[in-house]
Amino acid sequence: MSTELLEPPTSVSPASQIEIDRSRGDFVYPEQHEFDAGTGLSHATIDYIVDVKKEPDWIREFRHKALDTFLAKPMPTHWASKDLENIVFQNIRYYLANAKRPTRSWEDVPDDVKKTFERLGIPEQERKFLAGVEAQFDSEAVYSNIKAAVADQGVIFTGSTEGLIKHPELFKKWFGKVIPTGDNKFSALNSAVFSGGSFIYIPPGVKVRHPLQAYFRINAENFGQFERTLIIADEGSEVMYMEGCTAPKFETATLHSAVVELVAMKGAKIQYVTVQNWSNNVFNLVTKRAIAHEEAEVKWIDCNIGSRLTMKYPGVVLKGRKARGEVISIALAGDGQHQDTGAKMIHAADETTSNIVSKSISLGSGRSTYRGLVHIPKHLKGCKNNTECDALLINPTSRTDTYPAITVRGTGNSSQHEASVSQISEEQIFYMMSRGLTEAQAMSLSVNGFVNDLVRQFPMEYSVELKRLIDLEMEGSVG
Amino acid sequence: MSNTLEPVATQATESVFTAGPDFASHPEAFRASQSAAWETFSSLPMPRRTDETWRFTDTRKLSLDGFVRAEAVTDAEQASLLLRSKGLGKTSGRMVFANDRLLVCEMHGEDLRAKGVLWLPLEQAIAEHPELIARYFMQEKTVLGSAKFAALHASQVRAGMVLVVPKGVEISLPVETFHWLSGENASVFPHTLIVAGENSKFTVVDHFASAGETTGLAIGVNDIVAGAGSKVTYVAIQDWSRSATAFHLNATTVARDASSLALRLNLGGAFVRDEAVSRLRGPGGRSDMLSVTTALGSQIFDQRTLQVHEAPNAASDLLYKNALNDTARTVFTGLIRVDEGAHKTDAYQKVRNLVLSEEAEANSAPGLEIEADDVRCTHGATSGALDEDEIFYFQSRGIPRRVAQQLVTFGFLSEVFERIPDADLAAHLSDCLHGKLG
Numbered sequence: 001m002s003t004e005l006l007e008p009p010t011s012v013s014p015a016s017q018i019e020i021d022r023s024r025g026d027f028v029y030p031e032q033h034e035f036d037a038g039t040g041l042s043h044a045t046i047d048y049i050v051d052v053k054k055e056p057d058w059i060r061e062f063r064h065k066a067l068d069t070f071l072a073k074p075m076p077t078h079w080a081s082k083d084l085e086n087i088v089f090q091n092i093r094y095y096l097a098n099a100k101r102p103t104r105s106w107e108d109v110p111d112d113v114k115k116t117f118e119r120l121g122i123p124e125q126e127r128k129f130l131a132g133v134e135a136q137f138d139s140e141a142v143y144s145n146i147k148a149a150v151a152d153q154g155v156i157f158t159g160s161t162e163g164l165i166k167h168p169e170l171f172k173k174w175f176g177k178v179i180p181t182g183d184n185k186f187s188a189l190n191s192a193v194f195s196g197g198s199f200i201y202i203p204p205g206v207k208v209r210h211p212l213q214a215y216f217r218i219n220a221e222n223f224g225q226f227e228r229t230l231i232i233a234d235e236g237s238e239v240m241y242m243e244g245c246t247a248p249k250f251e252t253a254t255l256h257s258a259v260v261e262l263v264a265m266k267g268a269k270i271q272y273v274t275v276q277n278w279s280n281n282v283f284n285l286v287t288k289r290a291i292a293h294e295e296a297e298v299k300w301i302d303c304n305i306g307s308r309l310t311m312k313y314p315g316v317v318l319k320g321r322k323a324r325g326e327v328i329s330i331a332l333a334g335d336g337q338h339q340d341t342g343a344k345m346i347h348a349a350d351e352t353t354s355n356i357v358s359k360s361i362s363l364g365s366g367r368s369t370y371r372g373l374v375h376i377p378k379h380l381k382g383c384k385n386n387t388e389c390d391a392l393l394i395n396p397t398s399r400t401d402t403y404p405a406i407t408v409r410g411t412g413n414s415s416q417h418e419a420s421v422s423q424i425s426e427e428q429i430f431y432m433m434s435r436g437l438t439e440a441q442a443m444s445l446s447v448n449g450f451v452n453d454l455v456r457q458f459p460m461e462y463s464v465e466l467k468r469l470i471d472l473e474m475e476g477s478v479g
Numbered sequence: 480m481s482n483t484l485e486p487v488a489t490q491a492t493e494s495v496f497t498a499g500p501d502f503a504s505h506p507e508a509f510r511a512s513q514s515a516a517w518e519t520f521s522s523l524p525m526p527r528r529t530d531e532t533w534r535f536t537d538t539r540k541l542s543l544d545g546f547v548r549a550e551a552v553t554d555a556e557q558a559s560l561l562l563r564s565k566g567l568g569k570t571s572g573r574m575v576f577a578n579d580r581l582l583v584c585e586m587h588g589e590d591l592r593a594k595g596v597l598w599l600p601l602e603q604a605i606a607e608h609p610e611l612i613a614r615y616f617m618q619e620k621t622v623l624g625s626a627k628f629a630a631l632h633a634s635q636v637r638a639g640m641v642l643v644v645p646k647g648v649e650i651s652l653p654v655e656t657f658h659w660l661s662g663e664n665a666s667v668f669p670h671t672l673i674v675a676g677e678n679s680k681f682t683v684v685d686h687f688a689s690a691g692e693t694t695g696l697a698i699g700v701n702d703i704v705a706g707a708g709s710k711v712t713y714v715a716i717q718d719w720s721r722s723a724t725a726f727h728l729n730a731t732t733v734a735r736d737a738s739s740l741a742l743r744l745n746l747g748g749a750f751v752r753d754e755a756v757s758r759l760r761g762p763g764g765r766s767d768m769l770s771v772t773t774a775l776g777s778q779i780f781d782q783r784t785l786q787v788h789e790a791p792n793a794a795s796d797l798l799y800k801n802a803l804n805d806t807a808r809t810v811f812t813g814l815i816r817v818d819e820g821a822h823k824t825d826a827y828q829k830v831r832n833l834v835l836s837e838e839a840e841a842n843s844a845p846g847l848e849i850e851a852d853d854v855r856c857t858h859g860a861t862s863g864a865l866d867e868d869e870i871f872y873f874q875s876r877g878i879p880r881r882v883a884q885q886l887v888t889f890g891f892l893s894e895v896f897e898r899i900p901d902a903d904l905a906a907h908l909s910d911c912l913h914g915k916l917g
Contacts, residue, residue, distance in 0.1 A: 078529060078530075079531050391847075393853075396852050400847065401846065402845075404844060405534070407841070409841075410837045411864035412837075420856065421854060
C-alpha cells in the first residue's frame with residue numbers, strides 16, 4: 001500500500017482536485033498559423049494541403065480518392081453511438097501549421113509551442129531516457145529528435161509527410177495497406193486529410209532499447225487532428241512506441257481521427273502504448289491495426305481516460321504462422337463520456353494466438369463499451385483466443401456494455417470469452433475505512449486494485465501517471 | 480421481398496406471401512387484428528444483412544417464396560400421425576395438430592376443468608374468451624429482428640394451445656402439444672400461450688415435427704406469462720424436416736417471485752431462427768433459458784436471446800449448448816440488459832460450442848448492457864473441439880473413436896437436461912437427443 005494514501009486528507013475539495021488534473025493540458029496559446037486551410041472540407045481543401053506540404057502527385061490522387069470514399073460512406077450509427085451525428089464536418093478546420101520544418105534542437109522551437117510542451121513535460125522525459133520524441137502541435141510536428149545511437153543503427157523516425165517523400169521505398173509499400181482507405185468512414189477521412197504522425201522503420205535485428213515517444217496536442221478551436229502513423233519493424237527487430245494526447249477544453253467539439261498501421265515482419269516485436277487524455281469535448285475516432293507475420297508479436301496497450309466519445313478497436317491480423325496478438329485495454333468513462341473501445345483479432349494462419357484483456361470503469365454518468373471481434377476461419381490449426389473483459393460500475397447512473405463477436409470454424413481451434421460486471425465491494429470499502437482511510441481513498445485504492453494487473457504492463461512513468469489520474473478521477477465521484 | 484405474382488389456382492394453395500390473413504372461423508374482433516398484422520407484415524422489409532439483429536446470417540438465402548397454406552391431411556395420414564404422436568409416458572392432457580388443424584384434444588387423469596384450468600385449442604379460445612386473447616395474445620413487441628415474421632404469424636394463426644392456470648393450482652403431470660407439418664411447401668403457424676396465475680405450478684411440452692422429409696415453413700410463437708410466485712416449465716422439442724425453414728419466437732414475462740424455465744431442444748430444420756426474450760418484471764423473479772442443439776449436415780441454427788431486467792433483485796440464467804458437425808453453422812447473439820434501477824440483478828449467460836468438423840462454423844456474440852451499478856452480470860462463450868485426452872481414454876478402454884465421439888458429444892449436450900426438475904421429462908429429452916446422435 002502506498003504511503004501517500006495514509007496522509008491526512010487535504011483541504012482541497014474533490015471538485016477542485018479534478019480541475020487541477022484537467023488543467024495540466026487545459027491551456028491554450030494564441031494561434032499564429034501561417035497556413036490555415038480554413039473551415040470545411042472539399043477537394044480544394046485537399047489541394048491546399050498537398051500544395052503546402054509539397055507532396056507528390058500520387059499522394060494528391062490518394063487523398064482525393066479518399067475524400068470521395070469518405071463522402072460516400074454513411075455514418076456507422078446503425079451500431080455505433082448516435083452522438084456521431086453531432087460532428088459537423090463543415091465546421092472543422094482540417095489543416096493548420098507554421099511554415100517551419102520540424103526543428104532538431106529544442107532551442108529552435110517557437111517559445112509558445114515550447115511552453116506548451118514544457119508544461120506537458122516532453123524535454124524532461126527525453127532527457128531521462130527516451131530514444132526519440134516527436135511532438136505534434138495541431139497539424140504538423142514541431143519538434144522531433146532521435147538519439148544519435150538509435151539513428152546510427154539505421155532506425156528511421158520521422159513525420160508522415162517526410163517519410164513518404166524521403167523514404168518512399170520503405171513506406172509506400174505498406175502505407176494504406178494494413179488499413180485501406182475504405183475500411184471505415186473515419187479511416188477514409190484520415191486518408192484524405194492526414195498530416196503529421198510518425199513513420200518509423202526499424203532495420204532487421206535492431207532492438208530499440210528505449211521507447212520511442214510521440215505527443216499529440218490540439219491547440220486550436222474547431223480543429224481536427226488527423227495524424228497518420230506507420231511503424232515497420234523488420235525481421236527480428238523490436239520496438240516500443242508510446243503516444244500521449246492532450247487538448248485544451250474549448251467551447252465547441254473537436255475531432256481527432258488518426259490512422260495507425262503497424263507491420264511486424266518475421267519474428268519482430270512491436271509494443272504500442274497509448275495514454276489518451278483528450279479533453280472531454282474531443283471526438284476520438286481512431287483506426288489502429290497491425291499485421292503480424294510469422295512468429296511476430298504485436299501488443300497494443302491502450303488506455304483511454306479523456307475524450308467525449310472514443311471509438312477505437314486496435315486489431316491484429318495474424319498473418320504468419322505462430323504470430324501472436326495482444327490487446328490490453330483500460331478505459332475510464334467519467335461524466336458525459338463514452339469510451340467505446342475493444343479489440344479485433346483476425347486469425348489468418350496456423351498456430352496463431354491472441355489475447356484480449358479489457359477493464360473498464362464507469363463513473364458518474366459515464367458509459368464504457370467493449371466491442372470485440374475474434375475471427376478464426378476454417379482450415380486453420382492450433383489457433384487460440386482468450387478474451388476477458390471486466391467492467392466496474394461506480395455510481396447508479398454509470399453504464400456499461402459488452403458486445404463481443406466470435407466466429408470459430410473447424411476442429412483445430414479454440415476460443416474462450418469471459419466477461420463480468422461488478423461494483424466495488426462495500427465490505428472492502430468498509431474494511432479500509434475501519435483502518436483509517438477516507439471513503440475516497442478507499443475507493444481509489446479499490447479501483448486501482450481492479451486495474452492494477454494491467455497498469456503494471458505500462459512503462460513505469462505511464463503507470464505512475466495512470467494511478468494518479470485514476471486517484472484524481474475517483475476523488476470527485478464519492479458520495 | 481419478391482412477391483410471387485403467379486396465378487393461383489385455389490385459395491388453399493395460395494402463397495402465404497400474397498394470400499392475406501387466414502380468417503379461418505375467427506370472430507370479427509380477431510379478424511381486425513389479423514388484418515392489421517397483415518398490413519404490418521406487408522409493410523416491413525425482409526431482413527437485411529446490415530441489420531444488427533441479423534448479423535452473421537446470410538439473409539439473401541432467406542425467402543418465403545413458394546410456401547403455401549397447408550391443406551388438411553387425409554384421414555389415413557391423420558391416423559398415422561396420431562400414432563406417431565408419442566411423447567411422455569404420463570401427461571395430464573394432449574393436443575395434436577396436423578397442418579394447423581386440431582386432430583385430438585384429450586385429457587388424461589386429472590380433471591383440469593374442475594380445478595378451473597382453461598386448456599383450449601387456440602381457435603376455441605379466440606371464439607369463447609376474447610377478453611383473454613385481448614389481454615395476452617402477442618402483447619410483447621418482437622424486438623430481436625423477426626417482427627415481419629411475427630406479423631405473418633399473427634395474420635395466419637389458427638392452431639395452437641392456450642393454457643390459463645388459476646391462482647394456486649398445480650398440475651402434476653405435463654400437458655403436451657404436437658404440431659405436424661405435412662406436404663411439400665406447406666406452412667404452419669403454431670401458437671402456444673401460457674398464462675400462469677399466482678403461485679400456480681405446471682409443465683408444458685411442445686413437439687414440432689414434419690410428417691416427411693419435405694420442405695416447409697413453420698412460424699411458431701410461444702409466449703409465457705408467469706404470474707407472481709408461479710413456477711412454469713416449458714420444453715420445446717423441435718424436429719422439423721431437415722429441409723424446413725422455421726422460426727420460433729418467444730416472449731416470456733416473469734412477475735414477482737415467479738420462475739420460468741424454458742428449454743429448447745433443436746434437432747431438425749434446414750434454417751431455424753429462434754428468438755427468446757425474457758423480461759424480469761418483478762423482484763425475486765427468475766428465468767432460466769436453456770437450449771440444446773445438434774447441428775448436422777448443412778443445418779443453420781440462428782439463435783437470438785434477450786434477458787431484460789426491468790425490476791431489481793431478479794435473476795436470469797442462460798445456457799445454450801451447440802454441437803456442430805459437417806458444414807453446419809450456428810449463430811448465437813444474446814444480450815443481457817439491466818435497466819436503470821434494476822439493482823441486485825444476478826444475470827448469467829453462457830454459450831458453449833463443440834465443433835466436430837473442419838467445415839462447421841460457430842458464431843457467438845454474447846452482449847451486456849448495464850445501466851444499474853449494483854449488479855452481478857457475467858457471460859461466457861467458448862468454442863472448441865473434442866478433448867483428445869477424453870477420446871484417447873475411451874479408445875484405451877476398447878471403445879471405437881466414432882462411439883467415443885458420440886458419447887462425449889452426448890455428455891456435453893445432455894448436461895443441460897439436468898436443469899429440468901421433472902426426471903421423466905429429462906429422460907425423454909435424452910432419448911430424443913440420443914435418437915439423433917445415434
